[in-house]
Amino acid sequence: MYPLFFDYLIVGGGSSGCVMANRLSADGSQVLLVEAGPDFAPDAIPDDILDGNPTRAYYNTRYQWPSLTATIVQNVSRHTHYEQARLIGGGSSINAQVANRGAPADYDDWASGGAAGWDWESVLPFFRRLESDLDFSNEYHGNDGPLPITRVGKAEWSGFICAVSEAYQSRGIPFRPDFNGEFGDGHSVVPLTNRNRRRVSAAMAYLPASVRARPHLKILPETTVVRLISSGRQITGVETESKTGQKSYFAETVILCAGAIHSPALLMRSGIGPAGQLSKLGIAIVANLDGVGKNLQEHPGVAISAYLKPNDRMAPNATGYIQMHARYSSGHEGCPSTDMAISALAKSAWHPIGKRLGTLNFWVNRSFSTGTVSLKNSSHATEPEVNFNMLSDNRDADRLKKAFRFVAQLLEHKAVAPVALDPFPSTWTGRAKRISSYNRINYGITGVVAALMDSSSRLRRGIIKSVITDGRSIADLLNSDELLDRFIRQNVFGNFHPTSTCRMGSSEDLNSVTDASGRVHRLAGVRVADASVMPFCPRANTNIPTIMIAEKMSDAILNER
Structure with a gap:
């Protein structure tokens, strides 16, 4: 039996929730961690989660919110399933394990924009605190934190990755041994x-x-x-539902760690959010906070793939999934330096076709477009309306088109062209998602198609044109800005880095939701401590920045106590 009252009640067992549960229970405080998905004991973690290659776990629908969908681009007819983790460990249990931090300037801009105390000098100690870096020991790194950080060695790079590295060097994107050291343009393990x-x-x-x-x-x-349960402006606990029925739990402090989509949705269901919208749904207003659910951000991207000969593919025993990461500057007016990113994969999926394809997945690493999370109705059984509104800021659309041209040129480099055969614009549409679902039927289908691709170059090109793509070639897109713009808008995808829907800022800022310690404005007893508090999405995969946020906020809570 669980007690009914706790010092801290944490909603969400993802990356930030796990940190909070550890740190806040270390001093003897009573802590309850509530997770919507399954929990796995340390000695019973499924093999697909443990696997260093994430493609099986990522495509396991058991670990995702089954009904969560999103509009990617406004006014483009594309409403798609949006993969978000629903299990203990959250995204860190199924993601690509990339441990980037982002730019020091990102955090300085957070602080200057109203999130006092979140400048680079203030957050670096918490990046160091979370990690045990197994490769570097210097002023940038920690060596005794809970989370081990290691790197794919260059010795494990496939022929494709080595060729792309040579192309980067020729384009002024140098090799950097430590991607979490000094920040700047470059490529790295x-x-x-x-x-x-x-x-x-x-x-x-x-x-x-x-x-x-x-x-x-x-x-x-x-x-x-x-x-959430409230008494006036005081949050006192939560109402829960499980297979065993409904139950309420109470706490001195409720901490939302449910992520940038479900944390704002929970606040709004509880009467905390834009009063006009909530009133129309029949939800009693607890606090009118217009910023809840606004400012939704992601990293918009597209990809180009190519067929790799056996000797240039990822070795079966190679570490990880993404073998090389690059950052570079677009030079676009009004955008910071090092604002673009490329991940290089010598294995694009778990199935036989994916094993034969190399991919350059490129995205806008500092985006400016914002979307919304809103409620469709007052029921917790209905997922919220998620509209990323990607490419609504022209700077994002222009840079992504420019990146497409840049990557296409990389594939024509003398080192890459003999390795990356028959390159094509790749998509993450319904067909690609369906065939990537991890099961024996898809393995069999892709095995047959892969064998045909191996049998002759002419047949391979036919399959790429008629089965894998919609018939448009890279040349078609490069020769028509209209076609390229249409392709980008119809096929842009997120990198599963949603942020900023409960963003930190001054209480006088109508778009902010929390203060610099995660307290929700105008309320007592409730905080938010996940990616939703980020003032904007940093130039990084968001898992490590999210863990840093939880480390810093848990430290603040304990110091206050």
Whole structure:
């Protein structure tokens, strides 16, 4: 039996929730961690999660919110399933394990924009605190934190990755051994949350058996938080629902760690958000906060893939999934330096076709477009309306088109062209998603198609044109700005880095939701401590910045106590 009252009640067992549960229970406080998805004991973690190659876990629908969909581009007829983790460890249990931090200027801009105390000098100690870097020991890195950080060695690079590295060098994108050291344009081996070729999620790092053994820490899996309980402007607990029924739990402080989509949705269901919208849904207003659900950001991207000969593919025993990461500057007016990113993959999916394809996945690393999360109705059983509104800021659309041209040129480089055969614009549409679902039928289908691709170059080109793409070639898109613009808008995808829907800022800023310690404006007893508080999406994969946020906020909470 669980007690009904706690010092801290944490909603969401993703990356930030695992950190919070560990840090806040360390001093004997009573802590309840509520997770909507399954929990896995340290000695019973499924093999697809442990696998250093994430493609099986990522495509396992058991680990995702099944009904979450999103509009990617406004006024483009494309409403798609949006993959977000629903299990202990959250995205860190299924993601590509990339451990980037972002630019120091990102955090300085957070601070100057109203998130006091979140400048680079203030956040670096918490980046150091979370990690045990197995490759570097200097002023940038920590060596005794819970999360191991290691890197794909250049010795494991495939022929494709080596060729792309040579092309980068010729285009002024130098090799940097440490991507989390001095920030700037360059390409590098990828820092990973990984040890001995196996994933280390936030759950594994922060909730090992020794932490779970604390008598005052309780983990409640497969339980949905329906809404927050309030008494006036004081949040006192949560209502939950599980297979065993409904139950309420109470706490001195409720901490939302449900992510940039579900944290604002929970606030709004509880009467905290834009009063006009909530009133139309029959939700009683607890606090009128117009910024809840606004400012939604992501990293918009597209990709180009190519067929690789056997000797240029990713070795079966190679570490990780993304073998090389690059950052470069677009030079676009009104945009910061090092604002673009490219991930290089010598294996594009788990299935036989994916094993034969190399991909350059490129995206806008500092985007300016913003979208919204809103409620369709007052029921917790209905997923919120998610509209990313990608490319609504012309700077994002222009840079992504320019990046397409840049990557196409890279593939024509003398080192790359003999390796990356028959390149084509690749998409992440319904067909690609369906065939990527991890099952025996898809393995069989892709195995047949892959064998045909191997049999002759002429047949391979026919398959690429008629089966894999919509018939448009890279040349078609490069020769028509109208076609390229249409392709970008119809096929842009996010990198599963949603942020900023409960962003930190001054209480006088109508678009901010929380203060610099995660307290929700105009309320007591509730905080937010996940990616939703980021003032904007940093120039990085968001898992490590999210863990940093939880480390810093948990430290602030304990110091206050």
